[in-house]
Amino acid sequence: NAGVTQTPKFQVLKTGQSMTLQCAQDMNHEYMSWYRQDPGMGLRLIHYSVGAGITDQGEVPNGYNVSRSTTEDFPLRLLSAAPSQTSVYFCASSYRRTSGGEEQFFGPGTRLTVL
Amino acid sequence: KQEVTQIPAALSVPEGENLVLNCSFTDSAIYNLQWFRQDPGKGLTSLLLIQSSQREQTSGRLNASLDKSSGRSTLYIAASQPGDSATYLCAVKAGANSKLTFGKGITLSVRP
Numbered sequence: 510n511a512g513v514t515q516t517p518k519f520q521v522l523k524t525g526q527s528m529t530l531q532c533a534q535d536m537n538h539e540y541m542s543w544y545r546q547d548p549g550m551g552l553r554l555i556h557y558s559v560g561a562g563i564t565d566q567g568e569v570p571n572g573y574n575v576s577r578s579t580t581e582d583f584p585l586r587l588l589s590a591a592p593s594q595t596s597v598y599f600c601a602s603s604y605r606r607t608s609g610g611e612e613q614f615f616g617p618g619t620r621l622t623v624l
Numbered sequence: 625k626q627e628v629t630q631i632p633a634a635l636s637v638p639e640g641e642n643l644v645l646n647c648s649f650t651d652s653a654i655y656n657l658q659w660f661r662q663d664p665g666k667g668l669t670s671l672l673l674i675q676s677s678q679r680e681q682t683s684g685r686l687n688a689s690l691d692k693s694s695g696r697s698t699l700y701i702a703a704s705q706p707g708d709s710a711t712y713l714c715a716v717k718a719g720a721n722s723k724l725t726f727g728k729g730i731t732l733s734v735r736p
Binding site: 568599608611615616617620 | 668673674677723726727
């Protein structure tokens with residue numbers, strides 16, 4: 510299994526540009542999430558999905574859109590990039606164990622710089 | 625609102641030492657607690673998951689404990705090695721349909 514994969518690994522954008530961060534998982538997990546990690550702020554949830562066709566907002570959703578047309582893919586779209594969106598973005602997937610608890614697995618991250 | 629705290633923010637120990645990393649949370653009604661490791665420039669790697677009904681979990685040299693009544697979890701690392709140098713994060717899930725709340729992590733440096 511490749512686990513959770515993300516592309517690209519690095520990206521530089523100019524203010525106002527749009528782009529899509531790709532995320533895919535091959536573990537057949539129901540749940541997928543997007544986080545951003547900033548120094549001193551920790552990990553913050555942007556959007557999440559509990560299954561194909563179902564998405565919801567996290568703590569910091571403004572400026573981002575998501576969709577989940579398949580179980581495997583959960584792309585994150587930046588509508589009009591701003592310098593405040595400079596961050597490291599992580600995609601995660603999770604499943605609920607039959608014995609209880611939900612274990613989350615992370616991708617390698619995308620480092621985004623907005624000039 | 626659940627808050628997760630990890631103190632200290634950084635720790636440096638000599639190789640071979642047994643060490644304990646602490647994680648505290650404000651709301652004792654949790655679904656599960658998960659410990660992660662993050663190497664510089666990398667993603668998070670899941671180390672251990674403790675369900676609400678459990679008191680501890682073990683994997684190799686790692687042992688994580690959970691005390692809901694006091695709002696604490698500890699990650700015990702036995703016989704530390706330089707390869708253990710990384711940032712360790714704990715995260716708490718308050719309920720089955722709740723989000724994961726992360727601490728800010730403890731950056732561990734193991735000196736040869």
